[in-house]
Structures are given as C-alpha cells and as structure tokens.
Amino acid sequence: MDYWLLVCALFPVLSVFLFLVILRWPARKAMPLCLLGTAVLSATLWAVPALHIAASVAEGLVIAATVLWVVFGALLLLNLLENNGSFLLIRRGFASISSDQRIQLLFVGWLLVAFLEGAAGFGTPAAIAAPLLIALGFKPLAAVVLTLIADSVPVSFGAIGTPVLVGLTNGLPGVSPEFIQQSAVMAASIDLFCASLIPVLMCLLLCRYFSDSPSWRSGLAIAPLAFLSGLCYSLPAFLVARYLGPEFPSLLGALSGLMLLSLLVRFGIAVPAVVWRCQPEAQETATENSATLSKLSVFKAWSAYVLLATLLILSRLEFLPFKAMLQAVELQWADIFGSTLSATVQPLYLPGTLFVLTVLVLLPWQTERRQLLYKATTESLSRIWPAAITLASAVPMVRLFLHSDLNSAELPAMPMYLAAIASEHLADIWLWCAPWVGALGSFIAGSATFSNLMFASMQQQLATDSELPLQLVLALQMLGANAGNMLCVVNVVAAASVVRLTGQEGEIMRFTLIPMALYCLLASSVAVMISGFIT
Numbered sequence: 001m002d003y004w005l006l007v008c009a010l011f012p013v014l015s016v017f018l019f020l021v022i023l024r025w026p027a028r029k030a031m032p033l034c035l036l037g038t039a040v041l042s043a044t045l046w047a048v049p050a051l052h053i054a055a056s057v058a059e060g061l062v063i064a065a066t067v068l069w070v071v072f073g074a075l076l077l078l079n080l081l082e083n084n085g086s087f088l089l090i091r092r093g094f095a096s097i098s099s100d101q102r103i104q105l106l107f108v109g110w111l112l113v114a115f116l117e118g119a120a121g122f123g124t125p126a127a128i129a130a131p132l133l134i135a136l137g138f139k140p141l142a143a144v145v146l147t148l149i150a151d152s153v154p155v156s157f158g159a160i161g162t163p164v165l166v167g168l169t170n171g172l173p174g175v176s177p178e179f180i181q182q183s184a185v186m187a188a189s190i191d192l193f194c195a196s197l198i199p200v201l202m203c204l205l206l207c208r209y210f211s212d213s214p215s216w217r218s219g220l221a222i223a224p225l226a227f228l229s230g231l232c233y234s235l236p237a238f239l240v241a242r243y244l245g246p247e248f249p250s251l252l253g254a255l256s257g258l259m260l261l262s263l264l265v266r267f268g269i270a271v272p273a274v275v276w277r278c279q280p281e282a283q284e285t286a287t288e289n290s291a292t293l294s295k296l297s298v299f300k301a302w303s304a305y306v307l308l309a310t311l312l313i314l315s316r317l318e319f320l321p322f323k324a325m326l327q328a329v330e331l332q333w334a335d336i337f338g339s340t341l342s343a344t345v346q347p348l349y350l351p352g353t354l355f356v357l358t359v360l361v362l363l364p365w366q367t368e369r370r371q372l373l374y375k376a377t378t379e380s381l382s383r384i385w386p387a388a389i390t391l392a393s394a395v396p397m398v399r400l401f402l403h404s405d406l407n408s409a410e411l412p413a414m415p416m417y418l419a420a421i422a423s424e425h426l427a428d429i430w431l432w433c434a435p436w437v438g439a440l441g442s443f444i445a446g447s448a449t450f451s452n453l454m455f456a457s458m459q460q461q462l463a464t465d466s467e468l469p470l471q472l473v474l475a476l477q478m479l480g481a482n483a484g485n486m487l488c489v490v491n492v493v494a495a496a497s498v499v500r501l502t503g504q505e506g507e508i509m510r511f512t513l514i515p516m517a518l519y520c521l522l523a524s525s526v527a528v529m530i531s532g533f534i535t
Helices: 003-022 027-044 050-083 085-097 102-119 124-135 140-150 153-171 177-209 217-245 249-266 286-297 298-316 321-329 351-365 369-402 413-443 448-466 469-485 489-500 505-534
Strands: 331-333 343-344
Touching: 003 027, 003 177, 003 369, 003 505, 027 050, 027 369, 027 489, 027 505, 050 085, 050 124, 050 140, 050 298, 050 331, 050 343, 050 351, 050 369, 050 489, 085 124, 085 298, 102 124, 102 140, 102 153, 102 177, 102 217, 102 249, 124 140, 124 298, 124 489, 140 489, 140 505, 153 177, 153 217, 153 249, 153 448, 153 469, 177 469, 177 505, 217 249, 298 321, 298 351, 343 448, 351 369, 351 413, 369 469, 369 489, 369 505, 413 448, 413 469, 413 505, 448 469, 469 505, 489 505
Parallel strands: none
Antiparallel strands: 331 343
16 A cells, blocks of 8 residues: 555545644634645646646635635525524524524524525535524534534435435446435435434533533523424335335425424423523513514514525425426537536525525515615625635535546556545444545535535445345445535535634534534444345
C-alpha cells in the first residue's frame, strides 16, 4: 500500500475534520485551504490533469450557486416572517400545545424536520425548522445542531424516495427493483430500533448542553415521550415502506407522527409534570401585541409554511405534471473546458425558487409590502456572503475528490481507492464498517443519494466477499448515509448561515459528530443481531 496515496485520498476528509472540528476555524477560512491542498495533491500525487481539476472546480461552483439559491430563499422567507411579526404568533401557537420546550423540540425539531425531508430534502429541513425553534426561544446553536441531528433518519426515503429510486437503483445496475425495495424495507426495519432513540438523544443534548441550567435529569424525564415520538414516526414509516414503496415513508411517517404525538400530549401520556425551558421565556412588548400582532391571524402566520409545503409536495410527485414542467427548463454547461464533465441546473425545480415564489405570493397581503420586501432582500443578501465563500470552496473540493478517477496514474477515484483499502483489510467485520462508508459518502458529497449511488456497487462486492446478506449490507449503506447527513459541510454551512451562526461551523460539527457515530454503531449492532437469524 502506498501511504502517500492514502494520505492524498484522505486529505479532503482529514483537513475538514482538523480545521473545523479540532482547531475550530470558521469554514470561510478553512475551506479555501482544504480546496487548495486537495488541488495540489491531486495534481502531484494523483496525477490529475490541470484541465480536469479546473473543470471539477467549475462544476463545483455551479452546484454551490444552486445551494446558495436555496439559502437565499430560506433567508428571504425567514426575514419576511420576522419583520411582519409572524414568528410571534407561531410561537404562541406552539405554546398553546405545550410550553415545555422539550415537547416543542419533538414537534418541530423532530417530526417537522422529517416531514420537510420527505417533501423536499436538499437542505430545506434545517433551513426552515431551525428558525422556528429560535422563534420558540431556543438558542441558535441548539436549533441548528438539533435539526441537523434530526435530519438523518428520514433521509432514507427523503425527497419522495430519491435516495432509493435514484441512489441505490442507479448504483446497482442490473439489480431488480424488487430487491432494491426489499433492501429499503430492511433499512426501515433496522430503524425501528435506531430511529426511535434519536429524539431521546436530542432531548438529552438540549437539556445538558443548551440550557441555562444544564441537567441530564431533565432530559431523562422526557425520554419516555421522546422514545414514543420516535416510534410515532418509525413504525408508520416502516409500514409505508413495506406496503406502499419508497416514495412516501418519510412524508407519511412524519404526518402520522405529528397526529399521534398530538394525541399523546393532549391526553398527558408520558408527559412530564414539570414544564421545562432552556431559558426564560421572552416577554413580548406591548407594542408588539397591539401594533404587530393585531394585524395578523394565526392562519396568516402559518400560511407561508403551509403554502411552501404544498408547493414542495406538488412539485415532487411523479404522477402530477408539475415536476416534469419544472424540470423541463434546464441550463447546461456541457464538456466544461473541453473535459468530459458537465453541469446541469433546473432553476425552476430548485427549492430556493419555491421559497422565493412563496414570498411573492404572500407579499400582496402584507402591509407596507415594498418596504418589507426591500428590507428582507437586503438583510438576506448581506448575510449570504460568508456562506458563499465557504460553499465556493467546499463544493469544488468535493467534486475534485469525486472526479479524481481521470488521472495519468491509472488510479480509481479517491473515494473508491479508500473503499478498496477498507474492503481489503476489513471484510471480516464489514457489518461494523458498512455504515461508515455510507457516512463518508454523505459527509463529503453532502447527499445521501450520491453516497448510495457512489458506494452501492462496492457494498455489493463486499457483501459477496464477506458472505453477508446483500440486503442487510445495502440497508447499512443507507443508514450510514443518513448519519453522515448530520455532519456534511454543505448542510452545516447552509443551516448556520440562515440563523446567523456563520463562523461556528466547527462548533456545530463537534456536537453532531458523536450522534453520527452512535447512529452508525446502533445500526451495526442491530444488523449483527439480525444477521444471526438470516444466516
């Protein structure tokens, strides 16, 4: 084994971990260095031609622009709702269900995130749910960390089944759709045990690390209800995956969970007797009550999110004509700089476009709409630049890492090189390693779909070499890709920029690292037990 090649292949992963997690550098400073180091090592050790490096960077810049459009749309909607007073009424609405912030976290940070992931994915769950949690009195760091942790489990079937229908299906050409479906159901069955513990972990972290009175005890007090809220999602999601297919488990599981959790809270089942808050409840001023809130209704306050969710769902359903219509408008940069790479953007299909459309539809019903739109737009643009610097470095680095297969040294792409080394030395314990490969794919590429697409065939080969059930190994690939979603740089940067935490990406990743590892270990533990029955 050539250790210099191993160092080169690991550099994009290790440099991000070193600068952001260990040294706690802001991403806008760390990521340009990571990109530069990856480009230099790719050109020297991996022998990637300079033209191919430039094309990979250009492709990454195009993708980064699409992510920034999503961030801008989320910021625009957020600033509009902040300036017109909607968030105050939204906070009152949730307080009417329960003023206990642990319970609010289960509704917004857990189940609403699952719903948004099932409807759209693409980083929208944290961009929408984190500001809502802040409106409810959560600290910004807590809001981002907890929504990122929650945006893992529903990723198995997120965005109308894309990780399965696009990721696994295209990653395993020749494998029957029935087998892909069985693998997805296996992942959902493992999640019956793993997913239900994620909201428990979220409540424990909230009470211990994001409270003015840190305490594990407060988190343990809500643990029974948190566990039930996990089952409220995971059990319906499993049944939908088993009987209806991979398109709607996240969406219908989240909707069922919201209804079931509402019943549990209403009838006081497993609800703690003592109301808990991470910090004293903010007092609304008399001016806010008389001037702002009198002009709004609860319906108007929620109309933005109802409209946005409706647009997201309608634009993603295959049997409706809207998806094809939106995807028909396509911008393409083919053969970038004469290379084999190309970049394609479907501007109308991007979630960012639906964010902006939601704002434009709601604007005529706002008072002083010109001033409101101007203020929301200028505030959004002023906050997007640090994220632009980060994404303009992070995404090109990822594309260069993934496209490093075109080289004069006749080496595979760096991710596949790492996977081959892992398969050579770790085949005997592959059930413990398979989720980490999926997590690596999501961490680097920022997409569970791409992780499945990139590593599914390698997981298939490892299952054969290790004489393991392929369905079980593919399920672990899916669950590992879920876990990596908590930590991927693109998601962290996007969520941080929406809630004014730009520069604290490393701190966010320090909090999500351990939950990511626990999710992988839990999935492997359940898989090891299941394998005993299968074999």
